[in-house]
Amino acid sequence: MPKALPTVYDVAARAGVSIATVSRVFRRPDEVTEATKTVVQAAVRDLGYVPSGSARGLAARRTGSIGLCFPDFDGIDQFDPLTFTAGPVSVALDPAGDFEPTGDLYISEVMRGIEIEAWRHGVAVTIAVARGPRRSEIFDNLAGRVDGMVALSRTVPDELLAHIARRIPVVMIAGPRADDAYDHISTDSAGGMRAMTEHLITSHGITDLAFIGGPADSPDAKNRFDGHREALRSAGLRVARAPRMRGDFTRSQGRAIGRELLAEGRLPRALVCANDQTALGVLDALTRAGVRVPEDAVVTGFDGIDATQLSSPRVTTVRQPMLELGRAAVDTLLRRLSDPQLAPDSRTLPVEVLLRESCGCLPVASHDDFS
Amino acid sequence: MPKALPTVYDVAARAGVSIATVSRVFRRPDEVTEATKTVVQAAVRDLGYVPSGSARGLAARRTGSIGLCFPDFDGIDQFDPLTFTAGPVSVALDPAGDFEPTGDLYISEVMRGIEIEAWRHGVAVTIAVARGPRRSEIFDNLAGRVDGMVALSRTVPDELLAHIARRIPVVMIAGPRADDAYDHISTDSAGGMRAMTEHLITSHGITDLAFIGGPADSPDAKNRFDGHREALRSAGLRVARAPRMRGDFTRSQGRAIGRELLAEGRLPRALVCANDQTALGVLDALTRAGVRVPEDAVVTGFDGIDATQLSSPRVTTVRQPMLELGRAAVDTLLRRLSDPQLAPDSRTLPVEVLLRESCGCLPVASHDDFS
DNA sequence: CATGTGGATGTATGCGCATACATTGTGAGA
DNA sequence: TCTCACAATGTATGCGCATACATCCACATG
DSSP states (O other): OOOOOOOHHHHHHHHTSOHHHHHHHHHOGGGSOHHHHHHHHHHHHHHTOOOOHHHHHHHHTOOSEEEEEEOOOTTGGGOOOOOOOOOSOEEEEOOOOOOOOOSOHHHHHHHHHHHHHHHHTTOEEEEEEOOSTTHHHHHHHHHHTOSEEEEETTSSOHHHHHHHHTTSOEEEESOOOOSSSSEEEEEOHHHHHHHHHHHHHHTTOOOOEEEEEOOTTOHHHHHHHHHHHHHHHHTTOOOOSSOSEEOOSOHHHHHHHHHHHHHTSSOOSEEEESSHHHHHHHHHHHHHTTOOTTTTOEEEOSBOOTHHHHSSSOOBEEEOOHHHHHHHHHHHHHHHHHOTTSOOOEEEEOOEEEEOGGGTSSOOOOGGGGO | OOOOOOOHHHHHHHHTSOHHHHHHHHHOGGGSOHHHHHHHHHHHHHHTOOOOHHHHHHHHTOOSEEEEEEOOOTTGGGOOOOOOOOOSOEEEEOOOOOOOOOSOHHHHHHHHHHHHHHHHTTOEEEEEEOOSTTHHHHHHHHHHTOSEEEEETTSSOHHHHHHHHTTSOEEEESOOOOSSSSEEEEEOHHHHHHHHHHHHHHTTOOOOEEEEEOOTTOHHHHHHHHHHHHHHHHTTOOOOSSOSEEOOSOHHHHHHHHHHHHHTSSOOSEEEESSHHHHHHHHHHHHHTTOOTTTTOEEEOSBOOTHHHHSSSOOBEEEOOHHHHHHHHHHHHHHHHHOTTSOOOEEEEOOEEEEOGGGTSSOOOOGGGGO
16 A cells, blocks of 8 residues: 655645645745644645646656766776675785775766755756666656756767757766767866976976876767977977877776886886776886886876875876866856857866976975984 | 757658668667668768657657766765966976875776676766765756666665655665665675684784774664674674774875874774775884884775885785775666566675784885895 | 558656746835 | 734645546447
8 A cells, every 4th residue: 555645735724725835835934824834844744745747747847956967987898796795794814905995986086066056056967877778768768857957978878968958958067079969178288288298398307208098989088198208399309190009098008008017128207097996007007117206217197086185106297177167157057047049168177287296396205304 | 040950850861761661770689681781880970860859768768878877986975166277387396295096996896896896887977976965966867868877876865765765776885775665785804803803813913003084974884893703702802882983984094093092192003994995004004103003003994005115115905896885786777677576685705904014914125125 | 442550659647846937915105 | 993914824836747538439249
């Protein structure tokens, strides 16, 4: 016997008023007498009434929530059904080994920014992972129940995106600046990497740089490489046509690249990596092989994740405002919702180069410095 | 002129069928002829039709999404409206200082687990931060548009939770095991901390232990302290009545506690911390003061966050399965949705003690070991 | 050739709310 | 005292879909 959920009608009956009054108590409290409000609220409490979001959304033609198409994070489809184990607490040695970071810090931060701004504006955020055979169904479901959508680059096929963009506004984060109708939010990847490369050339006098790229289909990775090349060109150095090697933005792949570089023999003076995880992996490999950073080789990253401050040496990197990326996306989306006439917007957030020990700008601290 | 969104009626008209057939193409494709399906799908594409989630939810009496009441993460209300700055890329020294972690890793992992399991079952996740003066309104909005809800402990006042629990099932993560009607998922905090403490006593022969607690209102912090006391009692040691000090689960507070301990003079042989961030903060303070860990003092944590592997020495800790916590919550929620008759469930997930360098179980690696 | 059967499709209705508009009641002003 | 304006509340309707039930049609069976 699934209990019938209370509706406005039940509340109205119990409070001795009409359903319009009940609705008003929630939507426009000012238009209702204090006394009536009290009676209605009591009925609401007694019955355990909660307005149906679906009915509200249908009647008001807006849902009050925005969608986030969650990226395809690695291995989501490798998880088996959960099995419940119970038993004694295991106690075991956990020897140091290759460190594998949990989750994706970049995405977590962007999401946090989205949450913050959504909260500030009183909207909820609905997330779905559009992946697997049911992808388009999942995506439609999401698009059907939100007022607008934020999409991280590479998370949704163009075709699907175009379809739903006819219904609700879409803001793309870090996507290719295509000639599309979406709003775009991105960070100054090219500018940041150019400044980083210029720094290595100008301040450290390095002319032997190798760029370690990211996935070939990543717009960010491409922009960063472009910035790198601009700096080389300005400095009159030989401009690489392609990255020296390509990683997949993971630390373990970075380690593999580091080992490969070592195996090749002569190490470039500077290893400019397309992101922090790659830089940290390269650093792992070099350090393990006894190569001194920055004395023997300089390593730099991009993103500004926490782990770059916890490594030894700390990694010189370009910090991009991940949280602001999320905030700006929501801000732009809500702006468009309130005025659909606006022309497609395109915002680029500034980045900053953080000079630390791995490029040699700061002396490597030893434990002795603390004592 | 806000374009009218296409509805089933528009699609039906264009395809020359009835709305029932259009609906069936989406909901029960098997009952429709291949030919009809093709015609309808063409109309859907042409018109850019996406089914309204609100109307679906209203008609079907379920929304296909579950709610997550996002915790009150620190400082959300301190954010000012976003201001857009533009300008040249800043390039500046970033000297080493007190490390302040970004975001909350625990929550990120739990969320990831929730996403994974939600994806596996084809449901979306709606998140809202119920905080501030509009808290109950926000919360009702969330509750009204989902089929069930996952609540992290301490994120929702009991009263609000009880109200919405009359409408939809609620699964609580890491909450106090009260005599309520909710399903509960938790980890074996007490057992883990007991095992950790027993290890220090038994394997290391330590009898002089100080427990550094967490917030007084955190059930987890309380359970961990209880486990610690059980171990002391079993070993016949003097059982502390209260934690030696209390942190707030942050690294900076951990550092403050570390400094305070140092200022007091005689350091206990082991500092058993209620969570990793606190342990890392204490470690920061001791290391900076020249105290050797583990030789002079042993430090242990709880949670198993990444940073415990990046510190030097690495921190011995109790790993709790954060991702599984999220997965189990969703699993339980969906189970209940499919059978509301089930009795309230209560699952405790196992934890594991990871013995590393900070308790002395493994030798501290120096850079020389790598070469 | 009449009848029965099952699959494909159409018709009509209600889900729970917001809101335009109608109605009622109250006090101010004439 | 009567009228008018406005505030408070009620009535009726539609939002877009899913679905129970009705209808229709092709084909098998007697």
